[in-house]
Amino acid sequence: MPAKVVVIGSLNMDLVTRAPRLPRGGETLIGESFATIPGGKGANQAVAAARLGAQVSMVGCVGNDAYGEQLRGGLLAEGIDCQAVSVVEGASGVALIVVDDNSQNAIVIVAGANGALTAEVLDRVDEVLQGADVIICQLEVPDATVGHALKRARELGKIVILNPAPASRTLPADWYACIDYLIPNESEAAVLSGLAVDSLESAEAAAAHLIAAGSGKVIVTLGAQGLVFANGARFEHFPAPRVKAVDTTAAGDTFVGGFAAALASGKSEVDAIRFGQAAAALSVTRAGAQPSIPTLLEVQAFKS
Structure with a gap:
């Protein structure tokens, strides 16, 4: 059987526009295109793990609107188990995304139904968590839910990954001991550590601070510069594969999903990191969030 990855997190409909550059405060720009694309960090990571070889279950909430139906249907089409995706009253989560000609983006998220994912909801689907090899969380659902999920995953003895995005504050101190792999990008690492990351x-230095706080291991992703992997007092730099970037949306999610899928399948940490990097590199050569995520065969061909 394929390795089992459970993703606890957000499902959003991404409302994406391309513009020559990101607007300044008070400025109106003429956009070049617009699309609605399934996203949300949780759902993106679930799709990445599924396309990259894992058996995946999604735990989250969508609204009883058209977006919710599309989001859930999209995951089912990827072969993802959605028995723990609840449909609640109200609007689904959305993300408003502007992508510029340099492939950089700015994002505003409205939680919508993602705010209904509570600890009580998790308790009702505990059987899904029990069946996992790896459990992934992010920060687009309520903090209390994330904390509950991390502690329950640790109780169950699962491999626990936290992608602390979006990070606007330090993490609760008691979370760190529950985390096997903390995976922030440079801006998130700066917020969590209080140190500039450039x-x-x-x-x-930021990774060392987070290790000292109690996290098991830390992977700081740095875009085109690759990543830094911290294991205790040992640090290793992994350069990024060289590609021509079109859109960086969901590159981090693709790395997390690919890393989790590879780790759950029994690959070493180093091989899982390189596998995740290859998947993320392919994703930035394409537009959109979930549409940009490659398949296992594509990554294997790219690496060869």
Whole structure:
């Protein structure tokens, strides 16, 4: 049987526009295109793990609107188990995304139904968590739910990954001991550590701070600069594969999903990191969130 990954997190409909550059405060720009694309960090990571070889269950909430139906249907089409995706009264979550000609983006998220994912909801689907090899969480659902999920995953003895995105504050101190792999990008690492992260050396310093806080291992992703992997007092830099970027949306989610799928299948940490990097590199060569995520065969061909 394929390795089992359970993703606890958000499902959003991404409302994506392309513009020559990101607007400044008070400015109106003429956009070049618009599309509605299934997204949400939780759902993106679930799709990535599924396309990259894992058996995946999604735990989350969508609204009883047209977006909710599309989001749930999209996951089912990927072969993802959605028995723990609840349909609640109200609007589904959305993300408003502007992508510029340099493939950089700015994102505003409205939680919608994602706010209805509570600890009580998790308790009702505990059987799904029990069947996992790896459990992934992010920060687009209520903090109390994330904390409950991390502690329950640790109780169950699962491999626990936290992608602390979006990060606007430090994490609760008691979360760290529950985390096997903390995976922030440079801006998230800066928020969590209180240190500026603008180089490999500063990424190592931030990772060391997070290890000292109690996290098992830390992977700081740095976009085109690759990533820094911290394991205790040991640090390793993994350069990023060189590709021509079109859209960086969901690159981080693709890495997390790919890393989790590879780790759950028994690959070493180093091989899982390189596998996740290859998947993320392919994703930035395509537009959109979930549409950009590659398949296992595509990643294997890219690596060869």
